[in-house]
Amino acid sequence: MQAEVLISTVDMNRQEWLDARKNGIGGSDVSAIAGLNKWKSPVGVYLDKIGASPDEDSAGEAAYWGNVMEDVVAQEFSIRTGLRVRRRNAILKHPKHPFMLANVDRLIVGKREGLECKTASEYLKGSWEDEEIPAAYLLQIQHYMAVTGYDAWHIAVLIGGNKFLYKKVERDEELISYLITIEKDFWENNVLKQIPPMFDGSDASVDLLKALYPESVPDSEVQLPGGAGTFIEALDEISVELKSMELQKKEYENQIKDMMKDNEKAYSGERTITWKSYDTNRFDSKRFKVEEPDLYKKYVNTTTARKLVIK
Secondary structure, eight states, X not given: XXXXXXXXXXXXXXXHHHHHHTTSBOHHXXXXXXXXXXXXXXXXXXXXXXXXXXXXXXXXXXXXXXXXXXXXHHHHHHHHHOOOEEOOOEEEEOSSOTTBEEOOXXXXXXXXXXXXXXXXXXXXXXXXXXXXXXXXXXXXXXXXXXXXXXXXXXXXXXXXXXXXXXXXXXXXXXXXXXHHHHHXXXXXXXXXXTOOOOOOSSHHHHHHHHHHSOXXXXXXXXXXXXXXXXXXXXXXXXXXXXXHHHHHHHHHHHHHHHHHTTOSEEXXXXXXXXXXXXXXXXXXXXXXXXXXXXXXXXXXXXXXXXXXXXX
16 A cells, blocks of 8 residues: 655645645544543544634644754664664655545655654653553554555654653554544544534643633623533532542541541551641732732732633
8 A cells, every 4th residue: 555645745834734734634633533632632633624723833842842853863763773764745645545644754764664753851751661652652653554554663752852762663453443443433524524523521622612712701691502401410410429529538538647646657558648747838918919909919910711600
């Protein structure tokens, strides 16, 4: 199988590249569609594809430096492995599933293999230990193998600016079949029909809703569809369960505190429990506002947020 060229990326500016990505699902979209991306939800990908994302061109600092360091990572990979790499200046598409796109970092010269270049924070080094690869990146490179038909993909990462790792991942036909299924469903039943997927409970969905609807319109009202009642009833049940669990949690904590009495540290099997005294300093903002109103106005920062209340 040979991947087809959707469009050449030579001399393409960022806006043209963003527009081209709307023609299908790329490697960086897959983990979000699968619900395995902490930074983006399925509905976030949907809005990208229909051109309605509130932050379509907001590449963050980490993404910026990832692009800057791509050449460095690719060069170091070649030095350490002896494998030559080359650019593929095009957005590729699957010959049978044209909605599956791939804008690969590098291809390995003389082999049916590719290379993905990454940078990672020192705080994320645990995700790369031993044979581990973050799930989002594993799906990304399997997606690339699906589009290109290649047999393996390498991934190289610079962690914390001073630790370099590289790993090889073989083609996984079962996983590729799964990716084709969920991407086809997403593209045909959501994007093409312009039916957004439901918001999930991820932080990515929370942040997206804040960006989409940052402020309420004063005195505006709406009648919710019938399905809203199901969610409201479910929230009521969860609230009751949470209160019960919180009460039970405090009960167990109090039992342990009573066993510890005035001791600061205790042991139970292999577990260590501490109950230490500490001082807390709190700024009395209410008093400051009354006694120093001008200073309060000078230094106070006003932020807008929305709170969901169901009565």
